[in-house]
Amino acid sequence: MPMPFVLAATLLTCGAGIVLSLVLDDSRIPALLGCLGAIASLLLLVLSGASLFTGTSFHETLWTIPQLGALTLSLDRLSALFLFISGLVLLPASVFASGNLFRYLGKYSLRTYCILYFALFATLVLIPISADALSFLMLWESMSILIYLLVNYEHEEKEHTRAGYIMLAIGEAGTIAVALAFITLARNGSLEFAAMKAAGIGLGEEARWSVFLLAFFGFGVKAGLVPVNFWLPQAYTSAPGSFVPVLAGATLNLGIYGIVRVNGYLLPALTPGPGLVALIIGSVTAILGILYATTQSDLKTLLAHSSIENAGIITAALGAGFVFVALKHYPLAAIAFAAALYQMLNHSIYKTLLFCATGTVDSHTGTRNIDRLGGLIKVMPLTAGFFLVGALSIAALPPFNGFDSEWLTLQTMLQSAELASTGIKIVFAICGAILALTAALSVTCFVKAFAMSFLGMSRSEAAAQAERAPRVATVPMGFLALLCFLLGIAPTYVIPILDGPIAPIAQAARAADALVPPFFAGNPHHNELPAAFVADFHAIGAQVGQSVMPARGLIVMHRGGAANPVVFAMSTFYTAVVLALMLLGTYVVFRLIISSSRAVDRRVVWDGGIRRLLPEMTYTGTGFSNPVRVIFEAVFRPTMVEDTSETVGKHFRAAIRRTRGENHVLDRLILDPISDAALQAANGFARMHHGFLNAYAVYGLAALLVALLVARFA
Amino acid sequence: MTNWVIKGLRTGVKSTRYPRAEETAAGCSPGLPAATRLPSDLAEMIVARCPTGALERSLEGVDVDLRRCVHCFRCTRGSNCTVDWSGGYDWAGFATERTGAFGPPFGRSLHILVVDTGDCGACLSEVKQLNNPYYNMHRLGFFLTPTPRHADVLLVVGALTEQMRLPLRKAYDAMPTPKRVVAAGACALSGGVFGRSFICSGGVGEFLPVDVEVPGNPPPPLAILHGLMVVAGRKPPASLYRRVENSSADEPR
Ligand code: SF4
Numbered sequence: 020m021p022m023p024f025v026l027a028a029t030l031l032t033c034g035a036g037i038v039l040s041l042v043l044d045d046s047r048i049p050a051l052l053g054c055l056g057a058i059a060s061l062l063l064l065v066l067s068g069a070s071l072f073t074g075t076s077f078h079e080t081l082w083t084i085p086q087l088g089a090l091t092l093s094l095d096r097l098s099a100l101f102l103f104i105s106g107l108v109l110l111p112a113s114v115f116a117s118g119n120l121f122r123y124l125g126k127y128s129l130r131t132y133c134i135l136y137f138a139l140f141a142t143l144v145l146i147p148i149s150a151d152a153l154s155f156l157m158l159w160e161s162m163s164i165l166i167y168l169l170v171n172y173e174h175e176e177k178e179h180t181r182a183g184y185i186m187l188a189i190g191e192a193g194t195i196a197v198a199l200a201f202i203t204l205a206r207n208g209s210l211e212f213a214a215m216k217a218a219g220i221g222l223g224e225e226a227r228w229s230v231f232l233l234a235f236f237g238f239g240v241k242a243g244l245v246p247v248n249f250w251l252p253q254a255y256t257s258a259p260g261s262f263v264p265v266l267a268g269a270t271l272n273l274g275i276y277g278i279v280r281v282n283g284y285l286l287p288a289l290t291p292g293p294g295l296v297a298l299i300i301g302s303v304t305a306i307l308g309i310l311y312a313t314t315q316s317d318l319k320t321l322l323a324h325s326s327i328e329n330a331g332i333i334t335a336a337l338g339a340g341f342v343f344v345a346l347k348h349y350p351l352a353a354i355a356f357a358a359a360l361y362q363m364l365n366h367s368i369y370k371t372l373l374f375c376a377t378g379t380v381d382s383h384t385g386t387r388n389i390d391r392l393g394g395l396i397k398v399m400p401l402t403a404g405f406f407l408v409g410a411l412s413i414a415a416l417p418p419f420n421g422f423d424s425e426w427l428t429l430q431t432m433l434q435s436a437e438l439a440s441t442g443i444k445i446v447f448a449i450c451g452a453i454l455a456l457t458a459a460l461s462v463t464c465f466v467k468a469f470a471m472s473f474l475g476m477s478r479s480e481a482a483a484q485a486e487r488a489p490r491v492a493t494v495p496m497g498f499l500a501l502l503c504f505l506l507g508i509a510p511t512y513v514i515p516i517l518d519g520p521i522a523p524i525a526q527a528a529r530a531a532d533a534l535v536p537p538f539f540a541g542n543p544h545h546n547e548l549p550a551a552f553v554a555d556f557h558a559i560g561a562q563v564g565q566s567v568m569p570a571r572g573l574i575v576m577h578r579g580g581a582a583n584p585v586v587f588a589m590s591t592f593y594t595a596v597v598l599a600l601m602l603l604g605t606y607v608v609f610r611l612i613i614s615s616s617r618a619v620d621r622r623v624v625w626d627g628g629i630r631r632l633l634p635e636m637t638y639t640g641t642g643f644s645n646p647v648r649v650i651f652e653a654v655f656r657p658t659m660v661e662d663t664s665e666t667v668g669k670h671f672r673a674a675i676r677r678t679r680g681e682n683h684v685l686d687r688l689i690l691d692p693i694s695d696a697a698l699q700a701a702n703g704f705a706r707m708h709h710g711f712l713n714a715y716a717v718y719g720l721a722a723l724l725v726a727l728l729v730a731r732f733a
Numbered sequence: 734m735t736n737w738v739i740k741g742l743r744t745g746v747k748s749t750r751y752p753r754a755e756e757t758a759a760g761c762s763p764g765l766p767a768a769t770r771l772p773s774d775l776a777e778m779i780v781a782r783c784p785t786g787a788l789e790r791s792l793e794g795v796d797v798d799l800r801r802c803v804h805c806f807r808c809t810r811g812s813n814c815t816v817d818w819s820g821g822y823d824w825a826g827f828a829t830e831r832t833g834a835f836g837p838p839f840g841r842s843l844h845i846l847v848v849d850t851g852d853c854g855a856c857l858s859e860v861k862q863l864n865n866p867y868y869n870m871h872r873l874g875f876f877l878t879p880t881p882r883h884a885d886v887l888l889v890v891g892a893l894t895e896q897m898r899l900p901l902r903k904a905y906d907a908m909p910t911p912k913r914v915v916a917a918g919a920c921a922l923s924g925g926v927f928g929r930s931f932i933c934s935g936g937v938g939e940f941l942p943v944d945v946e947v948p949g950n951p952p953p954p955l956a957i958l959h960g961l962m963v964v965a966g967r968k969p970p971a972s973l974y975r976r977v978e979n980s981s982a983d984e985p986r
Contacts, residue, residue, distance in 0.1 A: 625881055625907035628900025 022077045022094065025066040026144070032059040033141040040133035048129040049120040052136060053491070056113025059140060060106050067102035070094050071519060078150065088210045093150035096519035097284065101147040101276045104364055107502065108268030108371045109140065111495030115375045116261035118491030122382050123173075123259070132172060136262070139165040143269055147276055152201035152210040156194065163190040166270060170258045182253035189250045193240030200233035200281060212285060219286040227286060231293040234281040235300075242274025243330040245304040246689045252311070255323030260378030263319065267326050268371035275333055275363055282341065283356075283524035291345045295446055297338025302450040305331030305457040307684065310654055313464040313647045316640050318377045318387040321468055322370065325413065328457060329366040333359045335450055336428045339435070340525065342443065349528035351434050354577065356521045357514055357530035358427035364513075365420040365506060369412040372499035376406040379492045380472065383485040389468065389640035394477035398485045403473040405496040410465040412503040415458055418595035420506035423513075423575075425458055426589060427534075436583035463647060471640035478634040508595045511535045511570050531571065538572030539565040560593070657681050748869045751955055752962055756822070762953045766808055767819035768975040770794040775814045782807045785919070785926060788816070794977040799824065799948035800922040800936075825947040825960035826973040828916075832944050834966035835913060839885055841874035843965050846884035848904055850937065852891025855951040856918035860890060862954040875961050881907035886964055888957075892920035892933040893940060905941055913964050917947040917957050925950060946973060 036055040040048055070076055078093040094102075116136070120129055142162045149155040167190070171183035201210070203226055206218040222230070236247055243251045255263055278297075288294055308328030315321035340355035379402050380395065381387045396403035412419035415426070432451030435444050477483035488496075506513060515531040522529065537544040538553065538561045556562075561574050576588035626632035648655055658680040665673045682691070707718070749756050766787070771779070771794040779795055780788045787801035788808060795816055809815045827833060835843070849857055863870040864877065878884050881904045889901065905914070916937045919925040929935030937943055947960035962968035 620910065622906040623903065625903065628903045630899060 022066060022069060022075065023079060025062055025069075026092075026094075026148075029059050029062040029066060029144055030141055032062060033137040033144075036137035036140075037134050040130050040137070045129045046124060048133045049117040052120065052133050053114050053117025056116065056136070056140070057110055059137075060110035060113060063102060063109065063144060064106035066094075067099040067106060070099035071096055071103050071516060074519060084153070087153050088151060090154045091150040091211055092145070092148045092154075093212075094148045095523070097279065097523065098147035100360065100364075100517070100520040101272055102144065104272055104367045105143050105147075105269045108367050109143070109265065111375065111498050112261075112264040112268065112371060115264065115378070115492060115495040118489055119259075119261040119378050119382055127172060127174075132169070132259075135165055135169050135172075139169065139265070143273070146273055150212045152198075152205060152212070152215070156198055156201065159197065160194055162270065162273070163187070163194060166190075166266065169262050170254045170266075172259050172262070173257070176257070178253070179257035182250070182257040186250040186254045189240055189247060193237045193247065196233045196237030197277065200230045200237060203230050203233070204281075204285060212280075216285050222286065224290070227288065228293070230286055231282055231288060231296075235278055235293070235297060238274045238277030238281070239300070239334075240274065242271055242278065242334065243304070243308075243327045244274075244300055244334055245307060245331075246685050248304070248327050248330075249683060249685050249690055251327055252320050252323040255326065256317060256320045260319075260374070260381050263378070264371040264374040267322070267374055268367040271326060271330060272363055272367060275330070275337070275359075278334070278337060279524065283337070283344075287524065288341050288345045291342040291440075291443055294338045294341030294343075294345055295443065297341055298335050298446065298450050299338070301331045301333070301335030301338050302453040302457075303331070304328070305335060306453050306460075307331075307654070309457045309460040309464060310647065310651055311683065313460055313467065314644050314655065316389045318380065318389060318468060318472065319374075321389075321464065322373050322377060325461065325464065326366070326370055328461065329362065329370070329413075332425065332428055332454060332457065333362045333366070335454060336362060336431055339431050339447070342438075344525060346438060348437060349526045350530075350533040351431070351437060353518070353521050353525040353528040353530040354427065354434065354533050355431045356525055357517050357534065358424055358431050360517050360520060361510070361513060362424035362428060365412065365424050365503075368499055368502045368506065369409045369419075369421060372405060372409040372496055372503065373413065375492065375496050375499065376402050376409060379488045379496075380485075383488065384479070384481040386479065386481060389471045391479040392472035392477070392482045393475045393634065393637070394473070395482060395485060396473040398483070399488050401493045402488045402496065405493070405500045406473060407469055408500040408503055410469040412507065414462040414465040416462075418504065418507045418591050418598060420503050423507060423510040423591055427575075429454060429458070430577065430587050433587070434577075434579070434583065437580055460647065463644070467640050467643045471638070471643060475637050476632070476634040478637070478639070508592045510575050510591060511573055514575070515571070534575050534577055535571045536574070536576050538562050538574060539568070539570060542571050544571070563593070654684050655681055656684070656687065748867055748872065749955070751958065752873075752968060756955055761955060762820060762822040763804055763949075764818050764820045765799060765804075765824065765948065766797050766802060767817040768794065768796050768977045769816040770977050771814075771816075779808050779812075779814060779816060782812065785923070785928065791977055796977060797975045799973045799975065800946055801919060801925075802948060803919045803925050803950040822953055822955040823959045823968070823971050824949060824952065824956045825915075825945055825963045826970040827963070828938055828943045828946050832913065832942070834945075834964055835885070835911065836966060839911075840965050840967055842876070843874060843886055843961065844876050844878040844884050845886045845888050845961070846878055846881050846904060846908070847888045847890065848897075848901055850889055850891045850897040850901055850921065851894035851933070852918070852920070856890035856920070859951045859954050860888065860917070860957060863957060868954045868958060870958060870961070873958070873962070874965075881905070882909070884908050885912060886961070887912065887914045887941075888961075889914060889916045889921050889937045889941070889943075890918050892924055892927045893937050894932055898934075898940060901937075901941065913944040914941050915945045915947065915960050915964050916943045917949075917952050917960060919948065919950040922946050922948060945970070948973060
């Protein structure tokens with residue numbers, strides 16, 4: 020079937036969803052959303068998969084608007100990758116939503132939700148394949164508005180409305196910045212991307228910088244980059260549990276898409292400067308994101324901050340890629356871009372999983388506060404298991420997928436040893452250290468998120484009596500968990516696929532050539548490897564499985580050049596095999612030798628000998644993350660206000676109540692000064708309005724005089 | 734830099750030589766009453782002087798139940814008639830009908846959880862001495878642990894009060910098998926001066942299966958060490974009930 024037809028079918032399914040939701044009763048809506056959402060996602064996967072795996076593409080001009088140019092759609096491999104990830108996220112997210120939506124039944128209009136959802140679905144499909152600035156901006160704008168409406172879906176809560184407004188405002192600012200970038204690029208009058216790319220070649224250095232900064236920070240709003248991400252945690256927290264997976268898994272990627280499309284593809288940087296900016300901003304975003312994630316006690320907010328962290332890692336890797344491209348180290352650039360896109364793919368999968376699990380916990384216990392949860396593994400074992408998979412993935416532990424991409428990202432940073440300039444090397448080293456710290460903190464963060472909510476004792480009635488998650492929630496989570504595992508053990512299959520999208524931005528260099536040596540004898544490139552090299556790795560089993568698996572090999576490996584003669588290598592596949600064998604072996608040994616002769620005696624847990632262990636006495640999430648809060652107090656700058664204190668006599672304090680406030684570092688340093696200044700200026704102007712008619716006449720006269728003087732002398 | 738290395742080397746080893754050799758330092762043990770051959774009227778009198786009923790009349794004199802003796806010295810001072818007094822410190826013995834000592838795998842690495850079930854501080858203070866450089870129980874492979882999950886031996890000191898029954902039971906339950914219980918001090922063995930009263934059950938043995946008992950009030954560190962050696966199976970146990978030996982050769986059988 021030709022691709023435009025598949026595209027049309029996808030959009031028609033979305034349309035059908037909108038039309039049917041107008042007709043159907045509210046109680047039927049969730050099923051409709053689940054079914055049609057899944058069908059549309061499958062069609063989307065077919066469409067993008069065909070392009071991503073086989074390289075077919077299409078380019079259609081829809082119609083031409085006078086003075087503004089043609090509206091065109093074009094699907095290349097870069098778009099296909101983003102569409103494919105969206106499909107992978109939307110498929111489980113739609114099914115999940117169909118189960119999760121019932122909690123709004125009778126309270127909010129499900130019809131509205133469904134219409135907005137499918138409209139957003141359509142824009143998500145169209146944005147990556149729109150090939151001119153006009154349609155791109157129109158779609159981008161409608162996406163912003165639709166997201167605003169969906170985030171503000173539970174509009175009776177004041178906080179949600181506020182979060183929505185902030186998001187809308189900053190989103191508009193981002194769109195304007197992006198529009199300005201496009202206008203700067205459209206020098207020869209055409210708004211089509213192809214023409215812009217051609218026009219970009221002759222652009223001067225100032226114009227390049229301005230396009231880079233405008234597009235980078237404009238798209239950075241959606242991606243969640245410092246300093247324009249203050250909307251993100253609030254919006255994610257306010258968004259309905261069924262929608263937030265889409266927000267984190269699909270729309271965040273579009274911000275990255277914009278940066279890759281404009282800064283990587285349309286106008287690749289010629290100097291390392293822009294890349295370094297992206298690298299630094301990415302690293303700062305990552306560390307701030309994980310710091311705030313670690314100290315959150317609301318699961319959803321925690322995950323939102325962790326999305327910021329992941330966006331930061333992706334951007335840092337992209338920035339490294341830009342630097343390598345500018346300095347003409349194309350294979351290294353391919354590695355960096357592979358790391359970035361791989362990380363993005365992984366983030367979409369595991370974050371969707373985690374948000375689905377959190378949504379399930381929320382709807383089954385009524386709270387997302389980690390300090391009120393606990394012990395959920397006993398009442399909802401499957402959800403707990405899937406959350407654990409997600410947490411292991413995001414904490415970058417093998418054999419799950421987060422490990423592959425974070426490992427690649429850190430290795431990319433180390434590859435800067437190949438560069439000539441010491442200054443750039445220092446920036447890379449510092450950013451690499453920050454990213455390593457981020458990775459370590461993310462382990463802390465997700466140990467807390469999992470252990471404090473799923474293990475131990477239930478800290479509230481609701482958590483103790485939660486029911487098992489229904490199949491409509493566990494099946495999507497299972498699907499995502501499986502993807503986490505598969506993407507984790509098969510990097511050697513994923514990287515060659517990522518090469519398609521990478522090729523145009525890395526000057527046709529291929530990450531697969533740099534990263535996956537063709538160890539398997541069946542591979543046509545096998546003979547390119549030096550025989551001694553193969554023999555070296557033969558001894559440690561690099562060729563185990565070569566006759567059964569269709570790949571270049573199962574080892575990810577890069578051999579540094581003359582300036583950096585080191586080999587880095589890993590194989591999550593073999594790691595997984597060894598891990599499984601070790602676990603199995605331990606189990607067998609235990610069963611056969613040890614436990615056959617001994618009975619297990621189960622007694623109550625050791626609680627220090629107290630009369631009754633109360634949930635209040637156990638470790639809380641806040642307590643767990645407090646060391647991080649203390650160590651990084653310079654960043655958090657908590658404020659502590661003593662509200663009341665009851666005293667007995669004069670000195671003995673019976674009770675102290677305190678309110679702890681925390682102003683996000685970005686609010687403190689950037690947002691608050693701006694809003695204070697704006698308020699002060701507004702107050703200054705307000706003083707002119709004191710209501711005397713004479714004064715207003717004087718203003719008018721003065722304005723007239725000024726205008727006349729200007730007209731005379733200018 | 735301080736010259737602590739040189740100082741340490743110059744000082745040499747100051748730890749007790751027990752259990753390789755006898756410890757002979759003055760005051761290392763208060764001693765214990767010994768079973769004494771006495772005429773029956775004197776025996777009657779002495780038995781009456783003992784506040785805890787540790788002394789018992791037998792045919793030929795006075796027997797001593799070491800588990801009850803609280804070292805009040807009433808049977809050896811303040812009167813012209815006294816029982817014999819024995820020195821030494823190898824006092825620990827097996828409680829009746831208990832599991833017995835550990836086998837070889839535990840001999841050189843024993844982790845001990847100390848539970849104070851109502852101690853006046855005396856026994857605990859003696860237990861504390863075991864960790865100091867003089868008694869240095871680490872050299873023998875004995876280690877204190879704060880959690881029952883790691884413990885092989887539960888060392889109980891103090892009269893078992895009502896409030897400490899539950900914690901003691903929980904600690905015992907939380908220990909992995911194989912496990913042993915050592916009770917140290919007269920209070921833990923028999924209730925000591927509290928005996929069986931409204932506040933005290935009259936010995937840990939009535940509540941938990943005690944394996945090794947260390948008499949003394951408090952038992953000196955070496956006696957506790959002996960108790961640990963006994964439970965580890967590295968020293969033979971002593972008898973806890975001293976009888977007058979029926980050995981007078983001149984008497985016809
Ligand atoms: S020293 Fe012991 S045996 Fe002698 S009277 Fe006191 S408690 Fe009884």
